[in-house]
């Protein structure tokens with residue numbers, strides 16, 4: 001149990017009337033933490049390393065522990081990133097000094113890992129996709145609520161200067177009314193069944209891993225779609241290509257693509273009545289974007305990032321947890337539920 005949690009056995013049972021809900025049944029809402037937050041990373045793969053590299057930019061927090069399937073691998077990662085404690089995934093749950101766990105395992109494990117650490121009394125930041133489907137997300141949200149702990153999907157793009165500035169400019173009318181969003185994200189992944197993105201056992205496929213970005217971008221700008229039409233292809237037990245058309249209540253539409261079998265552009269274009277916004281590669285973490293009016297006038301907006309970019313979401317989660325909050329106002333659990341509902345619907349149309 002983290003040091004900010006109230007012990008569950010602090011009320012003698014003979015003080016509780018038999019017909020009352022015991023006051024110790026629900027863990028207390030955490031009090032704000034007034035010291036640097038102690039983070040643990042669960043996993044030692046590529047995104048875990050990028051998170052560790054960016055962590056130097058996070059204030060009021062320290063990288064305190066790392067967990068792996070083997071203690072040896074955790075110790076190796078800990079030495080590389082100057083992290084004090086090395087754990088297995090199981091022993092991390094017993095470490096009462098940790099406040100928050102960043103779950104960076106493959107998505108087939110997200111539900112079980114997040115629930116394990118929430119039930120252990122930790123706060124959790126969990127990589128995208130939040131889980132494999134809506135039922136798994138529901139289990140994670142229920143675990144956060146029954147434990148009164150902070151939970152957030154690590155959709156890092158939502159916290160980056162590029163996405164925030166683009167939305168601010170769109171909301172201020174820089175391109176008039178949004179008519180269409182076009183966004184695609186493709187990478188050519190070798191046809192190797194052991195590769196994470198080609199492996200059904202690791203939750204592989206294009207849609208959940210990278211198709212989530214075009215979907216999230218359009219929902220970020222336009223809200224929940226009122227109509228979803230999707231087509232795609234599966235191969236080797238995973239979804240390898242998706243083409244999706246969305247309609248929104250404003251009348252706007254979105255055309256979105258994702259693929260792990262072709263190098264589609266990783267760019268986005270927001271088309272409005274008076275101009276367009278072009279978000280260059282990589283549109284999910286853009287260093288700049290251009291606003292081009294229908295009259296041809298062009299403005300380039302520079303949006304450089306600090307660190308690796310993953311530090312923005314870590315700073316946000318640190319600040320919210322230190323303030324005693326249980327959800328992010330930027331990436332609330334309802335937004336994660338909306339995104340997984342859309343991904344479920346897209347997958348269901350060609351599974």
Ligand SMILES: NC(=O)c1ccc[n+]([C@@H]2O[C@H](COP(=O)([O-])OP(=O)(O)OC[C@H]3O[C@@H](n4cnc5c(N)ncnc54)[C@H](OP(=O)(O)O)[C@@H]3O)[C@@H](O)[C@H]2O)c1
Nearest residue numbers: 043044045046047048068069104105106107127128129196
């Ligand atoms: N936000 C982003 O920009 C971004 C970018 C890439 C990936 N991601 C997300 O982050 C998650 C991890 O992706 P990644 O690229 O870091 O993957 P990765 O390089 O394959 O690393 C995954 C790590 O998870 C651990 N793991 C635990 N159980 C595993 C299992 N059964 N099979 C394989 N690995 C297992 C492994 O560490 P141990 O051996 O130490 O247990 C492994 O190193 C995915 O959900 C992915 O969608 C996010």
